[in-house]
Amino acid sequence: MHIRFIRTLLFALVVLSMSAASFAQIGVAIRFGPPALPVYEQPLCPGDGYLWTPGYWAYDYDVSDYYWVPGTWVMAPEVGFLWTPAYWGWGGDGFVFYDGYWGPHVGFYGGINYGFGYFGEGYEGGRWDGGHFFYNRSVNNVNIANIHNVYDTPVRNNNGSHVSYNGGNGGISARPTGDEEAAARDRHIPPVAAQTQHAQAARANPQQRASANMGKPGVAATPRPGDFNDRGAIPAKEAGAPYTPANRGGNQGRSENNAAGAGTAVHPHDLPPLTKSTPNTGNLKQDRKYQQQQEKQVAKQQQERDKLQQKQDQEHVNLDKQKANDTQKQQVEQKHQQQTQQLQQKHQQQTQQLQQRMQPASRESGRK
Numbered sequence: 001m002h003i004r005f006i007r008t009l010l011f012a013l014v015v016l017s018m019s020a021a022s023f024a025q026i027g028v029a030i031r032f033g034p035p036a037l038p039v040y041e042q043p044l045c046p047g048d049g050y051l052w053t054p055g056y057w058a059y060d061y062d063v064s065d066y067y068w069v070p071g072t073w074v075m076a077p078e079v080g081f082l083w084t085p086a087y088w089g090w091g092g093d094g095f096v097f098y099d100g101y102w103g104p105h106v107g108f109y110g111g112i113n114y115g116f117g118y119f120g121e122g123y124e125g126g127r128w129d130g131g132h133f134f135y136n137r138s139v140n141n142v143n144i145a146n147i148h149n150v151y152d153t154p155v156r157n158n159n160g161s162h163v164s165y166n167g168g169n170g171g172i173s174a175r176p177t178g179d180e181e182a183a184a185r186d187r188h189i190p191p192v193a194a195q196t197q198h199a200q201a202a203r204a205n206p207q208q209r210a211s212a213n214m215g216k217p218g219v220a221a222t223p224r225p226g227d228f229n230d231r232g233a234i235p236a237k238e239a240g241a242p243y244t245p246a247n248r249g250g251n252q253g254r255s256e257n258n259a260a261g262a263g264t265a266v267h268p269h270d271l272p273p274l275t276k277s278t279p280n281t282g283n284l285k286q287d288r289k290y291q292q293q294q295e296k297q298v299a300k301q302q303q304e305r306d307k308l309q310q311k312q313d314q315e316h317v318n319l320d321k322q323k324a325n326d327t328q329k330q331q332v333e334q335k336h337q338q339q340t341q342q343l344q345q346k347h348q349q350q351t352q353q354l355q356q357r358m359q360p361a362s363r364e365s366g367r368k
Contacts, residue, residue, distance in 0.1 A: 030059055030095045033171065034066045034088055035210050036162040036240025040220035042116050042141045043073070043232050048149065049133060051076050052125060052140065053083050053195065054114035055220060057164055057210070059097065060203055066210040068217035069202045070233075071116070072225050077102050077189050080128045084183070085109040085118055090167030092334050096266075101190055107183035110166035111174020116140065117155070120174060124155045162240030176325065185323050198225035215239035266337045267312055268305040271344055274298045277355075290354075297354060301347045308343055312336050 034057035042052065055071035074083070086100040087110030098110070106123045117125020117139040126135045129149075135142045137152045144150055166172045176184070191199075202208045205228065207218050213236075219228050220236040227233055276294050315336075319329055 030088075033090075033095050033165045033168055034059075035164065035215035035243040037112070037114065037164045038068070038216055038220050038236035038240055039162070039238045040071070040234050040236045042071070043221050043223040043234050045135065045140060045142045045147065046073055046223050048147050049075055050224075051083055051133065052116050053100070054085050054116060054118050056086050056100075056114075057088070058086075058199060058203065060209070063209065067203055067205075067208040068210070068213070068220065069199045069208075070217070070219050070228070071114075071221040072195075072198060072227070073223060074192065074195055074225060076133070077192050079131050080104055081189065082106050082123055082128075085112070085114055087112050088165035089330075090165065090171055091330050093337060095165055095168065096330070096333065099191065101188040102192075103183060103186045103188040105179070105183035105186055107186075108174075108176040108180040111172040112164060112166065113157070113161050115157075119155070119157045120172070121177065121180070124153075164240070181325055184325065194225040198222075201226055201228060210243060215241065215243035266333055266340060268309040268340055268343065271305070271340065274301055274305075274347075293354060297350060301350070304343060304347075308339060312339070 037055075037057075040055070045052075050073040053072055053074050056069055057066045058069050059066050076082075081102045081104060084101050084103060084107040087098050088095050089098060089110055090096075100109070101107075109118070109120075111120040112118075113120045117123050117136065124136060125139045126133055128134075132149045134149045134151055135147060136155070137144070137150050138154050142150055161172065163170065163172055166174060202219075205219075206212055216236045216239040218235050219233050221234040222228060223230055223232040276291075276298055315332060319332060324332075
């Protein structure tokens with residue numbers, strides 16, 4: 001018991017001490033890419049120490065729709081830390097999401113041109129110097145009457161694209177540079193609580209969904225996280241490209257769909273819950289027997305799901321310990337998706353076989 005407890009404790013410590021490169025984790029693959037980035041202005045910087053975090057499209061699995069998380073000014077969690085934006089990338093069988101993170105250097109964010117200093121590589125909107133953040137006025141909306149640590153360096157933006165994802169059909173073809181790969185190995189901090197709450201507020205607002213705003217969100221940017229109703233909140237000027245739920249399939253990498261979410265589930269915990277049918281053959285004894293067999297089968301299937309999930313979780317831990325790059329992570333996630341789909345197909349066959357075995361007995365009982 002003591003050895004088991006120590007092993008569990010050590011595993012928990014490993015998880016807690018994982019490098020922040022793991023915060024750019026891959027989520028469930030989506031068949032169609034996000035809308036183009038909307039066109040909007042930047043709100044006035046609210047004060048010294050706030051850094052700009054650009055808006056992005058997130059995905060709500062409950063409603064199967066993208067929603068816009070407004071760009072906003074956020075206090076840096078540590079002096080010297082910069083923000084690496086989130087991005088979507090093609091994972092070979094669908095689009096996957098890489099969360100943003102804080103770190104001493106800006107890492108890879110898919111080559112996406114978010115504007116305001118984030119033009120696809122690095123950040124040209126400001127720099128830390130002597131414990132203070134200095135803002136580049138050429139790309140930031142800063143009131144110099146309140147903020148004096150500013151400079152003005154013109155920046156040439158040769159990337160006028162509004163494409164919001166990397167890879168796939170029509171996506172940005174950028175790959176990580178050596179500096180960006182090195183930045184992935186830095187100590188990182190995940191999105192702070194204010195950013196998480198900001199994203200949750202966007203998800204809860206139906207008007208932020210792509211199907212409602214057609215790629216032109218009513219709140220494209222806010223002065224601070226969560227300030228959706230602030231008079232300084234900025235609506236989008238226009239959509240980055242025409243978008244409707246009917247044509248969103250144009251960004252799909254593949255068109256086929258498997259049943260019960262098999263085409264999008266990457267890990268066992270992404271699969272729909274296992275269900276049991278209620279037999280009603282008119283033969284109480286036969287129904288009870290089928291119910292018992294069904295419960296036994298579902299319990300075993302759940303154990304197999306849990307076992308595979310634990311195995312995949314351990315592989316995630318190993319990837320972080322090895323400081324794997326994005327390509328290696330994508331390859332592992334593709335393998336995980338194949339494993340998950342194979343397991344689901346196996347369970348579907350088992351369920352069908354059980355139903356077929358019971359059908360003759362049900363017909364027989366009906367004739368008696």
